[in-house]
Amino acid sequence: MSRVRLLLLGGLLSGSCVSVAQGVTQPADPARPPAVVVDTLARKFSLVGPLDSATRPNQLVHERYPGPRRLRGTIGKQPVTIELDSANSSYTGAFYYDRSGRWLEVRLDARPGARTLHLCETPAGDLTGRLRLPAKAPAQLKGTWENADGRHQYPFVLRETYAGAARYEQDLWEMVRYTVRRDTSYIPLDSAFFHQLYVRVSLPNNPVAEQRLRRALAAPFAPELMPLYLDTLLARRQLQHNGYQFHGVGDVVYNGHNLFSVLRVSSFQQGPDYHPHEWYDGTTFDLRTGQRLRLADLLVAGYQKRLLALFRRGLKRALAAAPGYGPLGGAAPPLPVGGFVLAPAGLVFTYDDRDAATLGEPGAGHADRFLEVVLPYEELVPLVRRTGPLAPVLQERGLLPKK
Structure with a gap:
């Protein structure tokens, strides 16, 4: 199962195979903006006249999520890459042997005291390996890998690094737009929904490439104009169909060797039959130039x-x-x-x-x-x-x- 499918199914946000690693916890970012719900802002920016005599309350959410931490090193003599996403004071992510490219699930729990990273190496989530971490976690992590029954052990070394790779965040924009009945402002008459995670790349040592990547992958408008864009988009959809839903994800599936590959997954449905469509569009970029790469x-x-x-x-x-x-x-x-x-x-x-x-x-x-x-x-x-x-x-x- 691919990493993007795990994300779509919630596999990167929850799971039964839990692991713990005190040495890779990430401190809270004081600059990270909280989720914002702004009804009046959406009404202020609306370009479309009332579809009903009652006010049209809208809900708008904008939040930025930090991208995964990137750890590289070796288990025994095998080079490995680990990418860890944070969620609710814990970590989930992906792990692969560089020479084979086989994805493995990684589950980490940030509870203090425990120092084991559990590996789930099968689609069913079976525990097949552990990384035993030291009591104190320096910049370079050293410890012991062992298989599930503890019979085989190898030393490992991991270090957080972005050489030949990019840091990135995911920018969430979500809006619910609905009309209401004439006699009340609480019972929705018709609604439209938009949910999209955009990728925001950071390359501090290469501002030209960074700007190219941001233009290609980020939201289509600056934050102050996104409410206007979303409200107009959903209002037009409501005029065309009695109900509309859009879910989108930009999932980074490769980030290394100066290559940055993103799979956009778009799922939408609209009336009258509400048959959903799910479309997959891939793009790959050269991190040295920010240019999109073609097969040629x-x-x-x-x-x-x-x-x-x-x-x-x-x-x-x-x-x-x-x-x-x-x-x-x-x-x-x-x-x-x-x-x-x-x-x-x-x-x-x-x-x-x-x-x-x-x-x-x-x-x-x-x-x-x-x-x-x-x-x-x-x-x-x-x-x-x-x-x-x-x-x-x-x-x-x-x-x-x-x-």
Whole structure:
């Protein structure tokens, strides 16, 4: 299961496999703005005349969440990366071995006194490993990894680092806009809902790249104009449909080797039938320049035919692992319209209902409205440009000769 799917299902916010690590707690940020609910602000910025004679109360929420802390190091001789998100005085996140790219769940509880980080290395959340931390946590964390039954142990070293990576935050904008009945201001007559997490990148040593990334990934308007934008957007949707809901997430799926990959997941539904759509759009950036990378920037000239063959092979693997989806893409399936992302496991494409209409109404055996196709880096070696942005990833994994 991919990290973005874990996020969508709440896997990064809750779980039964709990772990504890006093050494990686994060102090509260006094500058972090609290959640704000502003009814009068939304009314003030409304551009649309009353849809009813009663006042239209709106609810607006804006909050900024800190991005994950990035820890890198080794377990035994294996290089690892850990990314930890904070939530309600605890941490959740992801962990992968750099040379294999296999995602593992990480659960941490910030309760004082306990000093063990538990690893859940299976989709079912089974506990398969622990990192025993020292009593005092210096900048460089050292301790012992052991498997679930304690029979195998290896030393580990971890350090927080953003070399070749970016710090980032997630900016939440949420608005509920509704009309009310003429005889009361408390019973909603019609409503529209918007919820979006935007990515806000910080590169203090590279302001040019930072500004490019912010323009590409941040909210479409400055904070003082967002209430106006959202109120107008939802009012227009209400005029078109009796009810509208939008949920959006910008999930960072790769952050390293000067590569920054974001998967935007948009889910919306509107009347009269309220059949939801779930769309996946990937973008990858070069952190040195802030420019968006295309497949042609990463792969050798003339890659198209060979990449399509690899994709179709990967699609067959994905369908074999999830037969409930049935055939997708026809006899000669094209690449998905949503583009690609990089992930620790490889190059990732995602089919949604823009590519296959059957994904709009999933049936038995495939409750998800998407199908993820992963092309492992090992398969991509013949197609990767040896001097391109993706080459360092392959070199670290021992797939290319070291310089």
